[in-house]
Amino acid sequence: MSQSKVYSSAEEAxxxxxxxxxxxxxxxxxLCGIPExxxxxxxxxxxxxxxxxxxxxGVDDFGLGLLLQAxxxxxxxxxxxxxxxxxxxxxxxxxxxxxxxxxxxxxEKLRSGGAGIPAFYTATGVGTLVAEGKETRDFDGRTYVxxxxxxxxxxxxxxxxxxxxxxxxxxxxxxxxxxxxxxxxKITIVEVEExxxxxxxxxxxxxxxxxxxxxxxxxxxxxxxIEKTTTKAVESA
Numbered sequence: 001m002s003q004s005k006v007y008s009s010a011e012e013a014x015x016x017x018x019x020x021x022x023x024x025x026x027x028x029x030x031l032c033g034i035p036e037x038x039x040x041x042x043x044x045x046x047x048x049x050x051x052x053x054x055x056x057x058g059v060d061d062f063g064l065g066l067l068l069q070a071x072x073x074x075x076x077x078x079x080x081x082x083x084x085x086x087x088x089x090x091x092x093x094x095x096x097x098x099x100x101x102x103x104x105x106x107x108e109k110l111r112s113g114g115a116g117i118p119a120f121y122t123a124t125g126v127g128t129l130v131a132e133g134k135e136t137r138d139f140d141g142r143t144y145v146x147x148x149x150x151x152x153x154x155x156x157x158x159x160x161x162x163x164x165x166x167x168x169x170x171x172x173x174x175x176x177x178x179x180x181x182x183x184x185x186k187i188t189i190v191e192v193e194e195x196x197x198x199x200x201x202x203x204x205x206x207x208x209x210x211x212x213x214x215x216x217x218x219x220x221x222x223x224x225x226i227e228k229t230t231t232k233a234v235e236s237a
Contacts, residue, residue: 005166006216010041013189013217018047025152025181026054031227033174034063035158035191037219051075055177057087079103113149114183155185162192166210182212189215
């Protein structure tokens with residue numbers, strides 16, 4: 001009988017998988033759909049010199065901000081990093097290497113990596129710093145830049161529901177980067193809010209097949225912190 005994919009804790013799910021110097025793809029968009037329990041366990045593991053591929057870098061005291069505080073990240077490959085003061089401080093001090101990547105290009109780099117496509121051409125970034133030192137080619141009168149795909153040693157992602165075979169359902173915008181990160185990872189660990197028996201999910205409901213998932217951990221009470229709360233002012237009578 002094959003070993004169960006379901007682990008009892010985030011710490012156990014990471015055990016024997018993460019190590020110094022790895023490249024990690026970490027899902028989420030802002031603070032939406034981030035594997036918060038896995039990130040906290042990664043901080044507690046004290047692995048260091050990590051390269052993290054993630055759309056953003058969390059905030060100072062949550063998400064990937066926890067790893068930045070603990071000085072565990074040596075390089076970020078990201079799209080948007082504007083909500084983290086410690087990120088800014090480390091970068092300006094020369095303590096953190098940063099590879100800024102247009103958001104759609106970052107998503108395609110991960111998706112292509114997971115699909116076995118080593119590189120692709122895109123018009124995004126042509127004529128800017130993004131294209132410096134990269135190969136360009138004209139197609140139908142328009143210039144495109146060659147972008148290399150991304151693979152990760154480990155992917156840490158968040159899904160709403162998994163069956164015990166690792167088939168996943170994501171909740172709305174949490175699908176933005178999580179499936180791409182999962183496909184790009186050589187080993188993928190998913191944090192979910194609900195685990196059901198294999199065969200329970202309708203095949204049409206499955207957003208990512210279990211072949212991409214090696215380990216599952218249940219976190220049925222995530223914090224789901226709101227990055228910025230905006231409310232409407234009460235109008236006086």
